[in-house]
Amino acid sequence: MIKIDIVSGFLGAGKTTYINNMLKELRDEKIVLIENEFGDVSIDADLIKGVRIEEISSGCICCVLKENFTTTLEELIEHDIDRIIIEPTGISTLSQILSSFTQKISARCQINSIITIVDAKNFLDQMETFGGFFTDQITNARDIYLSKMDRVDEETLSEVRRSITQLNSTAVIEDMSGISAISFIGYQMSPDRLKEVLDSLVSGRYGRILRGKGFLGNHTFNIVNDEYELATREERENKLTLIGNLDKEKIRELIGG
Ligand SMILES: Nc1nc2c(ncn2[C@@H]2O[C@H](COP(=O)(O)OP(=O)(O)OP(=O)(O)O)[C@@H](O)[C@H]2O)c(=O)[nH]1
Known part of the structure; x- marks a missing residue:
């Protein structure tokens, strides 16, 4: 194509x-x-x-x-x-x-x-x-x-x-400097898949992520540069925001949004 x-x-x-x-x-x-x-x-x-x-x-x-x-x-x-x-x-x-x-x-x-x-x-x-x-x-x-x-x-x-x-x-x-943000609301994936996705995001293969935050069911996560933290809290709406020099096309494919 x-x-x-x-x-x-x-x-x-x-x-x-x-x-x-x-x-x-x-x-x-x-x-x-x-x-x-x-x-x-x-x-x-x-x-x-x-x-x-x-x-x-x-x-x-x-x-x-x-x-x-x-x-x-x-x-x-x-x-x-x-x-x-x-x-x-x-x-x-x-x-x-x-x-x-x-x-x-x-x-x-x-x-x-x-x-x-x-x-x-x-x-x-x-x-x-x-x-x-x-x-x-x-x-x-x-x-x-x-x-x-x-x-x-x-x-x-x-x-x-x-x-x-x-x-x-x-x-x-x-x-135009290339720093951008991308958000997903209502995305769906299993908690196991979430760990894989976070590992991928901090690997550098999806652009340089400066900051990320989000919720998936009762999980909450934070990304700062090449590290992330995952914790359990009360159930929230599934949301994810990433900021950085992002390869948005690949990120959309990864998250499925
Ligand atoms: N200060 C500043 N100037 C810029 C920036 N981006 C473009 N310019 C200037 O704005 C002017 C117009 O830029 P172009 O890229 O030619 O704009 P264009 O949309 O192609 O213009 P047209 O084809 O005439 O519609 C040029 O003098 C550029 O150098 C910017 O981020 N900052």
Whole structure:
């Protein structure tokens, strides 16, 4: 299956910056980047190096250029590639892009990630003015990355996080430095399996876990770096939160959420 990663986000949010970082991690793969520009002049394609780039310009792939987009994808999947990264314009609606995947595309590809980059510095102002795009980009994302964290204070950051969570309570929100959190509510496993899972989590094979806390039935556990403690208490709702440089895909597989 060809992996598809969609990296959306408002104008200037940091999509190209994120994709360039992502490409550094994926040197061994055959990748095609679909770059969608609203204007005629391609700028982003010049900023990205080392991969094949398909440009679709003069409009958004979510509306006027939707057919071009679908045709481009259908042609691409005939080739020997591992991954397609899609960078829509900043004013694209993510729901429309997701609805462009025809049966032919879905049969050959698997959506690996649906990311929205949120500019922490400008988000609250832009949200007031351009709410529609944001709402769609945020509600349809699986992962939300905050950029420009270096340019905001803690209070603004909390407000940005609160506002995003109101629109999408299930997306993982993380900063571009790679420290993120992942939570599971109502997950199920046996106490024996829980011990195996905790051993795996602290092994380093699932990323670097800085902190973890959770409950499973009458068990409670704490993870700090590469150690964990497991104790028995009164019955609670099954919950688990992990914070760190996480390999979320593998963690989701491990926990089964
Ligand atoms: N201070 C700061 N600047 C950032 C950060 N991320 C991106 N930028 C800057 O923000 C500007 C826009 O970043 P891009 O990655 O080009 O954003 P984009 O979403 O691809 O922009 P468009 O394609 O025009 O919509 C650039 O000058 C980046 O260097 C960040 O975390 N902190």
